[in-house]
Amino acid sequence: xxxxxxxxxxxxxxxxxxxxxxxxxxxxxxxxxxxxxxxxxxxxxxxxxxxxxxxxxxxxxxxxxxxxxxxxxxxxxxxxxxxxxxxxxxxxxxxxxxxxxxxxxxxxxxxxx
Amino acid sequence: xxxxxxxxxxxxxxxxxxxxxxxxxxxxxxxxxxxxxxxxxxxxxxxxxxxxxxxxxxxxxxxxxxxxxxxxxxxxxxxxxxxxxxxxxxxxxxxxxxxxxxxxxxxxxxxx
Numbered sequence: 001x002x003x004x005x006x007x008x009x010x011x012x013x014x015x016x017x018x019x020x021x022x023x024x025x026x027x028x029x030x031x032x033x034x035x036x037x038x039x040x041x042x043x044x045x046x047x048x049x050x051x052x053x054x055x056x057x058x059x060x061x062x063x064x065x066x067x068x069x070x071x072x073x074x075x076x077x078x079x080x081x082x083x084x085x086x087x088x089x090x091x092x093x094x095x096x097x098x099x100x101x102x103x104x105x106x107x108x109x110x111x112x113x
Numbered sequence: 114x115x116x117x118x119x120x121x122x123x124x125x126x127x128x129x130x131x132x133x134x135x136x137x138x139x140x141x142x143x144x145x146x147x148x149x150x151x152x153x154x155x156x157x158x159x160x161x162x163x164x165x166x167x168x169x170x171x172x173x174x175x176x177x178x179x180x181x182x183x184x185x186x187x188x189x190x191x192x193x194x195x196x197x198x199x200x201x202x203x204x205x206x207x208x209x210x211x212x213x214x215x216x217x218x219x220x221x222x223x224x225x
Contacts, residue, residue, distance in 0.1 A: 004156075031211070033211070035215075040121075040217060041217060042202065042214070042215030042216055042217050042218075043157075043204075043213075043215040044215075045211075045212065045213070048211050050211070056211075058211075058212075059212075090156050090157070101147065101159045101162060102147075102159070102204075102213070103159070104149075104156035104157045104158070105156050106154075106155055106156045107154075107155070107156050
C-alpha cells in the first residue's frame with residue numbers, strides 16, 4: 001500500500017490564484033481530513049469527510065473547498081489564495097472517525113506571495 | 114518542515130538515555146490519545162495510542178502514561194537513538210467525534 005499520498009510537495013502561488021491540492025489513499029478508509037500546520041500551533045482541521053459524497057467544515061474552513069466523489073480521493077481547493085494561507089497542508093485518513101489512528105500524508109508546503 | 118518547529122520547547126538527551134516528553138491535554142471528555150512523531154519535512158507518524166480506560170501502554174521502546182486526574186500524558190522513549198530526533202506531539206479525541214485536538218509539540222534532540 002502507498003498509504004496517503006499528496007501532490008504537489010511544494011507550491012508557490014500569487015495572491016488571488018486558485019489551485020487544488022491532491023490527496024489519495026489506498027487503504028479504503030472512510031474518514032479523510034485536511035489540516036494546516038503553522039509555526040507554534042498544533043494541526044488545525046480545515047475540512048473532513050466521513051465517506052464519499054459527505055463533507056463538512058472543520059475549525060478553519062474559510063477560503064477552502066473540498067469534495068469527495070470517491071473513497072480514495074479528497075482534493076482541497078484554494079479559491080483565491082491569500083498570504084494567510086501560507087502553510088504546510090496535511091491530508092489524513094483513518095478507518096473511521098474518532099478513536100482510530102489517523103495516517104498522514106507527506107504534506108504540501110504552500111507559499112502565497 | 115523546519116519552519117514549523119522554530120519556537121518549540123526542546124528536550125536534549127544523550128544517546129542511550131531515556132527520554133520523557135510531556136503533554137497536558139485540554140478536554141476532560143477526551144478518551145483517546147495518540148502520540149505522533151514528525152521528522153523534518155515529513156508528515157506526522159503514529160507512535161502509540163492509549164484509551165482512557167488504561168493508565169499505561171507499552172510499545173517497542175516506548176511507553177505512554179495517562180493521568181486523567183491532572184489531564185496529563187507522557188511519552189517515554191527507552192535507550193534514545195539518533196533516529197529518535199524529531200518533533201513529538203500528542204493528540205486527543207472524544208470517541209465518535211471527528212475532532213482531534215493537537216498539541217504544539219516538543220523537539221527531541223539526541224546528542225551523540
